[in-house]
Amino acid sequence: MKGAGSSYDELVALRSKTVFERTTLLAASGDRSRLDMTAAHVLSLLERFPALYREAWATPSNAARPFARDGFDVGDGWFKLVDRLSAKLAVDPSNHIDQLKEKWGRLAVYFEREESVPRDLSLDAEMEAAINEAEEESERTCLVCGEPGTIGKRGRWVTVLCEPCVQLFEIAETCRSIAERLEGLDLAAFSANETILDAIRMELVYLGHAAAGQPPASRARLPGIDWERLDQLRETKAVMVMPVGDLWRFAIEEASVLGRKLR
Numbered sequence: 001m002k003g004a005g006s007s008y009d010e011l012v013a014l015r016s017k018t019v020f021e022r023t024t025l026l027a028a029s030g031d032r033s034r035l036d037m038t039a040a041h042v043l044s045l046l047e048r049f050p051a052l053y054r055e056a057w058a059t060p061s062n063a064a065r066p067f068a069r070d071g072f073d074v075g076d077g078w079f080k081l082v083d084r085l086s087a088k089l090a091v092d093p094s095n096h097i098d099q100l101k102e103k104w105g106r107l108a109v110y111f112e113r114e115e116s117v118p119r120d121l122s123l124d125a126e127m128e129a130a131i132n133e134a135e136e137e138s139e140r141t142c143l144v145c146g147e148p149g150t151i152g153k154r155g156r157w158v159t160v161l162c163e164p165c166v167q168l169f170e171i172a173e174t175c176r177s178i179a180e181r182l183e184g185l186d187l188a189a190f191s192a193n194e195t196i197l198d199a200i201r202m203e204l205v206y207l208g209h210a211a212a213g214q215p216p217a218s219r220a221r222l223p224g225i226d227w228e229r230l231d232q233l234r235e236t237k238a239v240m241v242m243p244v245g246d247l248w249r250f251a252i253e254e255a256s257v258l259g260r261k262l263r
């Protein structure tokens with residue numbers, strides 16, 4: 001998609017809370033351990049299937065145009081299956097995607113055909129089948145990384161994740177929980193509060209266990225993390241005898257940083 005009014009930069013400039021910024025908004029809000037579709041993948045879909053995604057150019061504030069508002073509201077792990085589905089749907093240029101999102105952990109595709117174009121029933125059936133197939137495939141595809149996964153409730157969300165991503169999710173959740181407990185506390189209050197101290201110790205042990213379960217492939221995905229240090233945390237005794245200052249430093253300096261890195 002080239003030409004005036006349709007460059008990626010111009011599209012980004014036009015939007016406030018659309019797909020292009022949602023990635024950062026979600027990461028900043030910190031309430032979902034998932035990775036939205038990357039800008040490069042979004043751009044690739046928009047450029048290759050401009051008619052199918054023509055709603056991307058509509059006014060995002062218009063609630064009647066959910067694709068314009070929410071864009072590719074799915075994890076990056078589903079890029080390949082969305083890409084394959086797009087190629088099938090784009091065969092008929094009268095088609096467009098009305099909405100594309102994750103619903104109860106599964107891909108949900110809402111799709112429209114131009115009313116004025118005569119219908120081809122066999123083509124319609126093919127499109128329906130392609131959508132069903134993609135939606136079923138999404139139930140077995142990790143929405144973070146695209147590896148085989150299973151659907152289940154993780155935290156507050158029903159999500160499809162692979163095993164390594166489940167463990168990363170647990171690490172991120174633990175870091176988030178530590179950061180939440182510390183909010184508004186200073187070191188003096190932290191040292192005096194036995195309940196918080198115990199809770200943080202338990203979180204750190206849990207964090208160590210989750211880190212120890214990380215296979216090499218998922219460790220390699222997050223090279224900025226001191227895995228050795230995280231592995232040591234699973235030793236219950238070591239954490240329990242850790243001086244308050246060390247516990248505090250870890251919780252303050254590292255937990256929130258780790259949580260951000262894992263999103």
Ligand SMILES: [Zn+2]
Binds near residue numbers: 146147149161162
């Ligand atoms: Zn995964």
